Amino acid sequence: MKNIILLWLACMAAPALYAQEKLPLVCLPLNLTIHFVSPEPIQYVDISSKGMVGDLPLKNVFRLKMRDSTVNFQDAVVTIVGEKFIAQYHVVPGGADVPTEIEIVPADTHQLDVAGIGFSENQLRKLSLGIFAGKGRHPLEKVKAFGMEAKVNQVFTAGDYLFLDISYLNKTNLKYDSEGFQFKVDDKKVTKASNVQSVELKPVFTLLDIAPFTKSYRNIFVFKKLTFPGNKVLSVELSEKQFSGRVIRINLSYKDILAAYTIPN
Numbered sequence: 001m002k003n004i005i006l007l008w009l010a011c012m013a014a015p016a017l018y019a020q021e022k023l024p025l026v027c028l029p030l031n032l033t034i035h036f037v038s039p040e041p042i043q044y045v046d047i048s049s050k051g052m053v054g055d056l057p058l059k060n061v062f063r064l065k066m067r068d069s070t071v072n073f074q075d076a077v078v079t080i081v082g083e084k085f086i087a088q089y090h091v092v093p094g095g096a097d098v099p100t101e102i103e104i105v106p107a108d109t110h111q112l113d114v115a116g117i118g119f120s121e122n123q124l125r126k127l128s129l130g131i132f133a134g135k136g137r138h139p140l141e142k143v144k145a146f147g148m149e150a151k152v153n154q155v156f157t158a159g160d161y162l163f164l165d166i167s168y169l170n171k172t173n174l175k176y177d178s179e180g181f182q183f184k185v186d187d188k189k190v191t192k193a194s195n196v197q198s199v200e201l202k203p204v205f206t207l208l209d210i211a212p213f214t215k216s217y218r219n220i221f222v223f224k225k226l227t228f229p230g231n232k233v234l235s236v237e238l239s240e241k242q243f244s245g246r247v248i249r250i251n252l253s254y255k256d257i258l259a260a261y262t263i264p265n
Contacts (some may be wrong), residue, residue, distance in 0.1 A: 002218065003034070006253040009124070010125075011072070013024070014056075015017075023077065023089055023122075024089050024094065024108050024203050025089075025090050025092040026088065026089045026090065026091045026092070026098075026102060027090050027091075027092055027094060027095025027098045028052065028064065028065070028066060028092070028093055028094075028095070029093075029094060029095050029096065029098060030066055030093070030094075031066075032065070032098075032100060033064065033065040033100060034063070034064045034065070034100055034101075034102060035061055035062070035063055035064075035100060035101045035102065036061070036062040036063075036064065036078075036080060036089075036102050036104055037060065037061055037081050037084070037102065037103050037104065038060040038061070038062070038080065038141055039060070039104060039122060040060060040082045040083050040084065040085075040106045040120045040121055040122045041059040041060055041082065041083060042056055042059065042060060042061075042062055042080060042081070042082055043056045043081050043082060043083060043258070044079075044081040045078070045079065045080050045081070046078070046079040047064070047076060047078055048076045048077045048078070048079075049073040049075075049076035050067070050071030051066060051067055051076070052064060052065065052067060052073065052091070053065060053066075053075060054078075055072055062080055063119060063238045064078065064091070066093070071130075072092075072158065073093060074092075075090060075091065075092045075093075076090075076091045077089070077090060078091050080104065081112070082104075082109075082120070082123065083112075083120040084111060084112055084120045085109035085111055085112055086107050086109065086110050086112055087104050087109045087110075089102075095236055118159055118160050118224075119158070119159060119161060120163065121204070121205060124161070124204070124205040124208075124222050125205070125207065127156075127158055127161075127163065127263055128163060128205065128207040128220040128222065129207070131145065131154075131156055131165055131220055131263070132165075132207060132218070132220055133161055136153060137153065137154050138187075139151040139152060139153050139154075140152045140153070140154060140155065140256050140259075141251065141252060141253065142250075143248065143249070143250045145246075145248055146172075146245070146246040146248070147170070147171045147172035148168060148169065148170055148171065148172070148176070148246065148247045148248050149169040149171065150166070150167075150236075150238065150249075150250045151166070151167050151168075151169075151249060151250075152164065152165070152166055152236070152252055153166065153167055153218075154205040154260075154261060155252070155256055155259070155260040155261070156239040156260055156262070156263050157225070157255060157260040157261070157263065158262070159263055160224060160225045161204070161222055161223065161224060161225060162222070162223045162224075162225055162226065162257065163220055163221070163222050163258060163263070164220065164221045164222075164223070164236070164252075165218075165220055166218070166219060166220075166221065166250075167216065167217065167218035167219075167232070168213070168216065168218070168235060168238065168248070169216050170213060170214060170215050170216065170217075171193055173216075175212055175213070175214045176212060176213055176214075176216070176217075176240060176246065177212045177240055177241040177244075178210050178211060178212055178213070178238060178239075178240065178241070179210075179239045179240055179241040180210055180238075180239065181205070181210065181221070181236065181237065181238055182200065182235075182237040182239070183200065183201040183203065183221070183223075183234070183235070183236055183237075184198050184199060184200050184233050184234075184235045184237070185198070185199045185201065185202065185226075185228045185232050185233070185234055185235070186198050186232065186233055186235045186251075187231065187232060188230075188231050188232060188233050188251075188253075189231075201223060201226070201234075203221045203222055203223055204222055204223060204224055205221075205222040206219065206220070206221055206222070207219055207220040207221075207222075208220075222238075222265045226257075227254070227257075228254055229254070230253075230254055232254070233252060233253055234251065234252040234253075234254075234256075234257065235249060235250075235251050235252075235253075236249070236250050236251075236252070237249045251252055
C-alpha cells in the first residue's frame with residue numbers, strides 16, 4: 001500500500017517537475033536582488049515559495065529577493081503577467097556571478113488574448129508615435145484666444161480606440177505654464193434655462209507629459225471608443241497654473257469623430 005501511495009505521489013509531481021525543467025532558470029543568490037524588466041506594465045505576480053519576497057518599484061519592473069537568511073527554499077516558480085503576456089521562471093537558490101537584471105523577452109512568454117483589454121500600452125505608444133511623426137493635415141477644428149491658437153489636427157481610430165492629435169501655438173512672449181487638460185462631453189448649446197449635463201472623460205494613454213511651453217506644444221491623447229448624440233460636443237480644455245485666465249477650449253462635433261482616419265494595425 002505504501003509503495004502504491006509513493007507511486008501516486010510521484011505521478012502527481014512528475015508534470016510539475018517536467019514543467020519546471022522547461023521554464024527559464026533563474027539563480028537567486030543570498031543577499032542579492034533580481035530585477036525582472038517587462039516590456040509592458042506588469043499586472044500580476046505570483047511567487048510559489050514563502051522563502052522569497054518581491055515588489056513592483058516601477059510599473060514594468062519586478063524586484064525579487066530572499067525573505068531572509070534563515071528561510072530556505074529548494075526551488076520555486078515565479079509567474080509574471082503583463083497586459084498581453086504571461087511569463088514563468090524556475091527560480092533556484094545560490095549561484096555566483098549571475099545577472100541581477102533579467103529582461104522578459106518574447107521567447108520566455110506566452111501571449112494572452114483577454115477580452116476587453118485591447119491594445120497594450122506599448123502598442124498604444126507605437127501607434128501614437130506614428131501619428132506624431134506623420135505629415136500634418138488641414139486641422140479639423142481651430143480656435144484663437146489670449147494670443148494662443150489651439151488646433152485639433154486630426155482624429156484617428158484603431159480597434160476600439162480614438163486618438164486625438166492636438167497642438168497649441170503661443171504667439172505671445174509669455175510662457176504658458178500648463179496645469180492640465182480636461183476632456184468632457186458637453187451640451188452644444190447652453191442657455192440659462194437649460195440643465196447642463198457634462199460627462200468628464202479620462203484618456204487611457206497620453207503620449208507626452210503635460211509641460212510648460214514657450215512657443216508650441218503638441219500631444220496625442222487616446223480614449224476608448226465613444227459615442228454621443230448630435231446635440232453634444234467633445235470639449236478639450238487646457239488651463240494654466242496659478243490665477244491665469246488663459247483657459248483655451250476647443251470643441252469637436254460627433255461628425256468630426258465619425259470622420260476619423262483608420263490607422264492600419
